[in-house]
Structure formats: structure tokens, C-alpha cells
Amino acid sequence: MNVLGIETSCDDTGVAVVRDGHEILVNLVASQEDHARFGGVVPEIAARKHVEVLPALLEAALGDAGLDLSDLDGIAVTRGPGLIGALLAGWCFGRGVAEARGLPYVGVHHLAAHVHGALMPAIGEARPIAYPLMALVVSGGHTALYRVTGNAGFLPVGKTRDDAAGEAYDKVSKLLELGYPGGPVIDELAVNGDPQAWDLPRSDLGLDFTFSGLKSAVRRAAIEASIEPGDPANQRILDLVASFQAAVIDMLAATTERALNRFTSRGLVLCGGVAANRSLRARFESLASRRNMPLYVSPPRLATDNGAMIAGAGYRRLAAGDRDPLDLAARATWPLGS
Ligand code: KG4
Numbered sequence: 001m002n003v004l005g006i007e008t009s010c011d012d013t014g015v016a017v018v019r020d021g022h023e024i025l026v027n028l029v030a031s032q033e034d035h036a037r038f039g040g041v042v043p044e045i046a047a048r049k050h051v052e053v054l055p056a057l058l059e060a061a062l063g064d065a066g067l068d069l070s071d072l073d074g075i076a077v078t079r080g081p082g083l084i085g086a087l088l089a090g091w092c093f094g095r096g097v098a099e100a101r102g103l104p105y106v107g108v109h110h111l112a113a114h115v116h117g118a119l120m121p122a123i124g125e126a127r128p129i130a131y132p133l134m135a136l137v138v139s140g141g142h143t144a145l146y147r148v149t150g151n152a153g154f155l156p157v158g159k160t161r162d163d164a165a166g167e168a169y170d171k172v173s174k175l176l177e178l179g180y181p182g183g184p185v186i187d188e189l190a191v192n193g194d195p196q197a198w199d200l201p202r203s204d205l206g207l208d209f210t211f212s213g214l215k216s217a218v219r220r221a222a223i224e225a226s227i228e229p230g231d232p233a234n235q236r237i238l239d240l241v242a243s244f245q246a247a248v249i250d251m252l253a254a255t256t257e258r259a260l261n262r263f264t265s266r267g268l269v270l271c272g273g274v275a276a277n278r279s280l281r282a283r284f285e286s287l288a289s290r291r292n293m294p295l296y297v298s299p300p301r302l303a304t305d306n307g308a309m310i311a312g313a314g315y316r317r318l319a320a321g322d323r324d325p326l327d328l329a330a331r332a333t334w335p336l337g338s
């Protein structure tokens with residue numbers, strides 16, 4: 001079954017075709033450059049750009065895969081959570097195509113899709129997955145832990161009380177004028193910095209997260225050390241971003257470890273845009289191997305927002321003959337597991 005996946009919850013337009021929930025035939029992502037000069041996503045610009053880009057991106061995706069609209073068997077679209085204008089762009093486009101072609105159509109939870117993206121390689125290789133899993137979803141909009149039971153059940157375990165981890169990366173990068181999005185920039189720069197140069201705070205909220213204190217500590221450190229922003233060659237900046245990243249990873253790993261101590265888990269999932277981070281992946285690999293459990297981590301191109309994870313996550317319902325009514329609404333807020 002060929003499922004078209006459409007993702008527009010934030011600033012990436014994703015269009016993909018996935019066969020049988022795991023075989024990616026094409027996965028195109030158009031990242032909007034327009035937000036860089038603002039150092040963060042401008043919702044209205046994001047929505048308008050999605051509307052502009054979607055038709056051509058669909059055409060390009062079908063062309064790349066050597067497919068025609070008649071080769072599609074269903075459509076999965078991100079229903080939420082996300083920026084409502086951005087969501088509506090994909091939601092209306094996807095339903096329009098579904099209606100025009102008489103195809104079944106389902107709305108997908110963005111975070112459930114991130115988790116599915118991490119599981120796709122295992123599903124593709126027919127590796128059995130033992131549940132329950134402990135999943136850390138760590139992105140620009142979300143930082144949360146879930147217990148994943150079989151049958152796509154999600155139980156919330158903990159979440160951030162303020163910023164998401166990716167948001168903290170983006171804000172620190174903005175503060176130091178290093179570029180947007182901050183995650184990949186800091187991932188790159190931190191390699192050449194000393195992660196112990198600054199003793200930044202690691203908060204402990206049990207199973208919840210907080211990143212605002214760390215963000216303020218970075219700001220204070222930059223002021224106290226009279227750091228001139230905007231120079232990625234400055235060793236003090238490299239040390240500061242390396243120290244920041246070390247604190248983020250320590251907090252993510254420590255909180256996940258507390259959750260693993262609390263709840264029986266037969267595997268660990270790391271997904272969401274920040275899961276593309278090399279040091280974070282390495283830390284979770286050692287965490288999982290120390291606890292003797294499999295780690296399911298999104299391949300980098302399935303970590304950040306994309307249409308393949310949406311198509312993959314929508315497949316099961318479509319294959320079961322499920323479809324959503326055309327008057328269903330997109331949801332800006334939509335707690336996973338509710
Ligand atoms: O999942 P995603 O594409 O969008 C949301 O659903 O939020 O995540 C985007 C976030 C951004 O904050 C970006 O800075 C961060 O993921 N990110 C990274 C890396 N690549 C993307 N953070 C750390 N290291 C990376 N390599």
C-alpha cells in the first residue's frame with residue numbers, strides 16, 4: 001500500500017511516499033529559509049510558504065519516485081500539534097487531494113509519528129519490537145517522555161515545564177548569533193569546544209524537564225566573560241556552546257534514566273529533531289547498552305520533521321480501512337496519550 005505523507009506542523013514542508021508503513025519510496029523536505037533572519041519561526045510566514053510549496057513538492061516527489069497520483073492508495077497528514085496556520089496548509093491540501101482522487105485519508109499525531117520514525121528501520125528489517133518502550137521525544141516544540149505500549153498506545157511520563165530542548169538550542173544560538181536553526185550549528189561547533197569549560201546548572205525535576213535556567217545561565221556566562229557574539233571561530237564561544245550542549249545531554253539522559261528506573265521498559269526510543277545530535281545519540285547508545293536494551297533512534301533524515309514518518313504512522317489505520325471524516329479539525333494542541 002503506497003501512502004502519501006504530508007507534514008506541515010512547523011517550518012518544514014514534508015512530502016513522502018511510503019510503501020507498507022516502512023519502505024520509503026521518496027521523502028522530500030523543503031526547509032523554509034525565511035525564518036533565519038528572525039532567529040525563530042514566524043507562524044504566518046510558515047503557513048504561507050507551505051501553501052506555496054506543497055503542489056510543486058508533491059509533483060517533485062511523485063516524479064522522483066516514478067509514481068503517478070493513481071499509484072497512491074491513501075493519504076496521511078499531520079493533524080497536530082503544531083502551528084495552526086501551518087497545520088491547516090497541509091491539512092487542507094491533503095484532504096483536497098484525497099477528495100479529488102477519492103482516496104482514504106487519516107490525520108496523524110506529529111509526536112506519535114516521530115516515535116514511528118525511530119521504529120521504521122526495525123520494522124523494515126522485520127526485527128521484532130518488544131513493548132513497552134520508553135520514548136524520549138526531543139524537538140523544537142516538544143521535550144517529553146512516553147511509555148509506548150503495543151497497539152500505538154502512549155502514556156505520558158514527563159515533559160518540559162518551559163522550553164523544549166531544541167528551542168533552547170535555537171535560543172542559545174540566537175543569543176550568540178551563530179545561525180538558525182541552532183541545533184545543527186551547535187552540534188557542529190561543540191566538537192571543537194571544551195564541555196567542561198563552564199560549570200552550567202543541571203536541574204532535576206524528577207521526570208520533568210526544564211531548560212530556561214540553563215538558557216539564562218548561558219546568557220549570564222556570555223555577559224560575564226564579555227563574549228562578543230557572532231564569531232564561531234572564538235574559542236570562548238566554542239567552549240560555551242560545548243558546555244551548554246553537555247548540560248542539555250546530561251539532563252536528557254539523567255531524566256530518561258530516572259524514567260527507566262521507575263517503569264519497566266523493554267527498549268528505548270530517541271526521536272525528534274534533536275535526536276539528530278551526534279553526542280546525544282552516542283550518550284543514548286551507551287545508556288541503552290549499559291541497561292542491556294535495544295535503542296531505536298531515528299536515522300538523521302527521519303529525526304527532523306519529514307513526511308515519511310507521517311506516512312509510516314498513518315499506514316496502519318489506512319490499511320485497516322479506517323478513514324477520517326472530511327470535517328475533522330486540525331489541532332494546534334493535542335496531548336499525546338489523551
Ligand atoms: O522535530 P523538528 O524538526 O521540529 C519540531 O517538531 O519541533 O525539530 C527541530 C529542532 C530545532 O530546534 C533544531 O534546532 C533541532 O531540532 N535540531 C538539533 C539538531 N538538528 C536539529 N538539535 C541538536 N542537534 C542537532 N543536530
Ligand code: ZN
Binds near residue numbers: 305
Ligand atoms: Zn517534529
